[in-house]
Amino acid sequence: MAKIVTVTLNTAIDHCIALRGLGIEETIQAESSAEYLCGKGLNVARGLAALDAQVHCLGFVGEQSAARFQQLDTPGLDVDLLAVAGTTRSNITLFDRSTGSETHIRTSGYSVLQKDCDRLTDQMNCLLSAGDMVVFSGSLPPGAPVDFYQSLINLCHSKGAKSVLDSSGEGLRHGVDAAPWLIKPNLAELETLAGKALEDEPAIINQAKHLTSQGCQWVVVSRGAEGVLAVSREHCWKATVSSVPGQIMTHVGCGDALVAGWVYATLRAGQGENWVQYGVACAVANLFYHEPGRFSQRDVDRLLPLIDITKIVE
Ligand SMILES: Nc1ncnc2c1ncn2[C@@H]1O[C@H](COP(=O)(O)OP(=O)(O)OP(=O)(O)O)[C@@H](O)[C@H]1O
Numbered sequence: 001m002a003k004i005v006t007v008t009l010n011t012a013i014d015h016c017i018a019l020r021g022l023g024i025e026e027t028i029q030a031e032s033s034a035e036y037l038c039g040k041g042l043n044v045a046r047g048l049a050a051l052d053a054q055v056h057c058l059g060f061v062g063e064q065s066a067a068r069f070q071q072l073d074t075p076g077l078d079v080d081l082l083a084v085a086g087t088t089r090s091n092i093t094l095f096d097r098s099t100g101s102e103t104h105i106r107t108s109g110y111s112v113l114q115k116d117c118d119r120l121t122d123q124m125n126c127l128l129s130a131g132d133m134v135v136f137s138g139s140l141p142p143g144a145p146v147d148f149y150q151s152l153i154n155l156c157h158s159k160g161a162k163s164v165l166d167s168s169g170e171g172l173r174h175g176v177d178a179a180p181w182l183i184k185p186n187l188a189e190l191e192t193l194a195g196k197a198l199e200d201e202p203a204i205i206n207q208a209k210h211l212t213s214q215g216c217q218w219v220v221v222s223r224g225a226e227g228v229l230a231v232s233r234e235h236c237w238k239a240t241v242s243s244v245p246g247q248i249m250t251h252v253g254c255g256d257a258l259v260a261g262w263v264y265a266t267l268r269a270g271q272g273e274n275w276v277q278y279g280v281a282c283a284v285a286n287l288f289y290h291e292p293g294r295f296s297q298r299d300v301d302r303l304l305p306l307i308d309i310t311k312i313v314e
């Protein structure tokens with residue numbers, strides 16, 4: 001049976017702190033705080049498992065956190081992260097309830113060595129077979145070659161597996177050269193890739209079309225509250241939610257939920273417009289939970305009728 005595999009090279013422990021009024025040089029009492037085991041591929045995997053899919057989770061973890069991350073191994077998630085020397089980084093999100101603003105603080109964690117990258121390559125070489133879907137999400141950890149995603153995507157394709165890439169900067173730039181089946185840049189990531197600002201919808205679509213001409217089958221551009229533009233060589237769909245029916249807890253991981261929903265929908269046949277609708281329903285569902293990918297199938301079913309799909313004809 002075809003497998004779904006997520007690859008998280010830069011796992012993270014997300015600390016999410018909600019407070020009211022973020023002042024400088026003040027002591028602030030948090031309204032709530034929580035810690036989640038994350039990294040973008042793991043967020044995607046959690047979302048897929050919430051939809052009842054079975055996922056293999058590969059990637060790296062700092063050796064001191066390896067036992068904690070192993071606790072994610074549950075019936076839906078087969079967790080097989082490779083432990084590397086050093087600690088897993090922390091991401092801190094400060095969510096100010098008085099303004100609705102989010103402040104993100106990033107720290108650095110482990111670096112990987114060539115031998116770590118070789119171990120992961122060997123592991124994927126053994127695991128993958130034709131028809132599998134492999135999702136690469138997140139940044140490259142320090143020490144990884146800039147073309148590491150590119151070589152892993154080439155490996156997937158040589159095995160007859162499909163690839164999805166959701167990354168940024170050099171990881172995305174080099175990864176695109178391997179022509180992944182789908183990439184999911186947000187607008188800022190697409191602009192960095194383009195080397196220029198993309199001022200309006202036609203400019204975004206133009207840039208996405210350019211990437212499809214380079215071999216990506218789908219370029220799915222996420223634009224926060226403005227929804228998604230999903231572009232292939234033949235089609236362009238715009239998906240938005242008519243209104244968000246609930247209180248937004250955080251925006252963290254909405255892009256990962258979008259990827260999870262899209263991948264899940266492709267397993268149930270249908271076509272591009274169904275995949276983008278399902279992806280956006282999952283992305284919006286993710287807004288209601290602090291933990292990325294913690295939404296439920298019920299949330300998604302409730303949201304699906306609220307997702308508007310428009311075909312854009314150029
Ligand atoms: N405030 C919002 N209202 C409605 N939909 C939203 C909102 N924020 C996010 N979304 C949905 O989630 C999708 C993905 O969000 P976004 O564009 O922020 O991704 P991202 O920057 O890749 O996020 P991350 O990398 O944290 O997962 C959007 O395209 C949209 O469909």
Ligand SMILES: [Mg+2]
Binds near residue numbers: 186256
């Ligand atoms: Mg993202």
